[in-house]
Amino acid sequence: ATPTAVMVGTGVGANNGVLIKGGDALERAQMVKYVIFDKTGTLTQGKASVTSAKVFTGMQRGEFLTLVASAEASSEHPLAKAVLAYARHFHFFDDSSATTENDVKSGWLFDVTDFSALPGRGVQCSIKGRHILVGNRMLMLENDIDISKEVENFVAELEQKAQTGILVSYDNILIGALGVADPLKREASVVIKGLQKMGVIPVMVTGDNWRTANAVAKEVGIQDVRAEVMPAGKADIVRSFQNDGSIVAMVGDGINDSPALAAADIGMAIGAGTDVAIEAANFVLMRNNLEDVITAIHLSRKTFDRIR
Ligand code: ADP
Ligand code: MG
Numbered sequence: 001a002t003p004t005a006v007m008v009g010t011g012v013g014a015n016n017g018v019l020i021k022g023g024d025a026l027e028r029a030q031m032v033k034y035v036i037f038d039k040t041g042t043l044t045q046g047k048a049s050v051t052s053a054k055v056f057t058g059m060q061r062g063e064f065l066t067l068v069a070s071a072e073a074s075s076e077h078p079l080a081k082a083v084l085a086y087a088r089h090f091h092f093f094d095d096s097s098a099t100t101e102n103d104v105k106s107g108w109l110f111d112v113t114d115f116s117a118l119p120g121r122g123v124q125c126s127i128k129g130r131h132i133l134v135g136n137r138m139l140m141l142e143n144d145i146d147i148s149k150e151v152e153n154f155v156a157e158l159e160q161k162a163q164t165g166i167l168v169s170y171d172n173i174l175i176g177a178l179g180v181a182d183p184l185k186r187e188a189s190v191v192i193k194g195l196q197k198m199g200v201i202p203v204m205v206t207g208d209n210w211r212t213a214n215a216v217a218k219e220v221g222i223q224d225v226r227a228e229v230m231p232a233g234k235a236d237i238v239r240s241f242q243n244d245g246s247i248v249a250m251v252g253d254g255i256n257d258s259p260a261l262a263a264a265d266i267g268m269a270i271g272a273g274t275d276v277a278i279e280a281a282n283f284v285l286m287r288n289n290l291e292d293v294i295t296a297i298h299l300s301r302k303t304f305d306r307i308r
Contacts, residue, residue, distance in 0.1 A: 009303035017271075017286040018296050025282030028265045029300035031247045035195055035293060036238060036260070038252035039206035039213065040078065040182060042270055043220055043290070046253065048078045048182040050086035051163060054154055055176040064176050065090050067127060068168050070110040071134045075123050079166060082180050083134075119256065120207045120230045122166070130171040136209060137167065138228070145169045151177055159211035162219060184220055191290040192221045198297065205229055205237055207256065234260035251285075251293055253277055268293060 006023040013020045020026050037043050055064045069087035072080035091108050115125040121142070122135015133139055137155070140147055147167070151174055155165035158179035166178045192202050203224040206213050213227035226237055234252075238260045241248045250257070250264035253273030258280040261267030269281035272288045285292040 005303050009299055013283075013296065013299055016292065016295055016299075017289075018292050018299070019284040019286060020296075021282050021284075025266050026300050027304055028247055029249070029283075029297050030304050032200055032249045032266060032297060033246040034201050034203055034241045035249045035251060036203045036205055036241065036264070037222070038234070038250075038254065038257050038260075039204055039208060039216055041253040041273065042251055042257075043188050043204065043216065044182040044184055046078055046182065046272070048082035048164075048180045050082050050178050051181045052158070052179040053086070053176065054178075056148070056151055057173065057175045059175055062090060064168070066108060066110060067132060067170060068134055068166075068176075068178070070112050070127055071115075071123055071125050071132050071168075073109055073112065074115045074125075075117050077117070077123075078182070079164065079180055080123070083166065083178060086178075127170075131169075132171075133169045134166060136165070140167050140169060140174065143169070143172075145172060145174050147174060155179075156211065159209060160215060162212055162215035164208055164212050184216070185290055187289060187291050188220045191294060194291075194294050196221075198294070200297070203237075203241070205234055205260070207231065231256040232259065235263040238263040249293070251290070266296075268296065 006026060009026055010020045040046060053065065055061055065087035069084050072083045110127045113126045117123050118139060121139040122133065124133050133143055154177055158165045163179045163181045166180060167174060168176045195202050202222050204217050204222045205226045207229055208227060210227040213225050217225040234257060238248055238250055247265045249266040249268060250260045251268045252261055253270035255274050255276045258276045261269060261277055261280040266283065267281035268283040268285060269277045270288050271284055271286040278284055283296050
């Protein structure tokens with residue numbers, strides 16, 4: 001294609017909400033063989049909400065929720081925001097305009113010390129001089145927290161429904177769990193089918209657990225799933241698909257996805273995603289609509305005269 005054609009292609013992309021950074025990525029997109037999708041915030045809406053919460057000890061429900069919310073208050077994770085909103089609603093019966101800052105000022109959250117976020121696992125901190133962990137199974141296993149049959153059953157049931165289970169330990173005892181749902185984007189299944197029709201193989205990669213990942217993949221129609229992947233592992237997965245010379249696109253929105261976006265032949269960031277992801281990508285999907293993954297591939301084929 002001539003430089004003019006690339007310029008025209010880039011302009012057509014911009015008019016359709018697909019920002020293209022550089023003609024090289026536009027040229028590579030026509031030959032893409034695998035499109036690897038992040039789950040949370042990419043295939044799903046990224047608007048998580050708590051569907052259920054269960055206390056497994058004698059602790060009052062209100063105290064349990066305030067403990068969990070206090071631990072999550074310093075986390076940026078979508079799951080943390082869902083927990084805060086749920087606990088706030090329980091506390092005030094109204095979550096209208098409260099912000100984290102107001103929460104602390106109005107004094108309903110407990111004081112937290114020694115907070116740290118553990119990527120791919122959850123958070124930990126101290127409250128009232130006791131250690132609290134909020135996160136997934138792996139976090140509990142690493143800290144030798146015993147998961148009873150009752151807790152395991154509660155979480156497994158959530159995961160079968162494509163929800164994510166959050167476990168909570170306090171003073172080394174598992175005190176409760178919450179279920180969080182994050183619905184698929186409306187266009188997700190249609191886009192997966194469309195890619196398959198074009199001869200492109202969709203793959204899903206996530207830090208979430210296998211059961212939830214498999215349930216979401218089944219719902220959206222993806223056969224190849226990689227779950228319980230630590231942030232650094234996503235880029236390794238991209239490289240493993242490139243091993244035989246295949247052209248690989250990665251679609252993601254999170255800080256966790258940026259190494260994988262950079263490693264891919266074509267990195268596509270969701271416009272509503274984090275700045276780090278947008279910087280690492282070659283394409284930015286400004287409408288946050290997955291149909292634009294297909295738009296971008298078509299545009300490349302058209303620009304480089306490879307319409308099939
Ligand atoms: P993804 O790849 O789907 O975007 P992440 O790598 O961000 O997922 O997180 C992986 C898993 O780690 C989550 O599914 C959750 O179980 C756990 N996790 C991470 N951060 C938190 C948090 N702030 N609160 C609870 N759980 C968390
Ligand atoms: Mg994500």
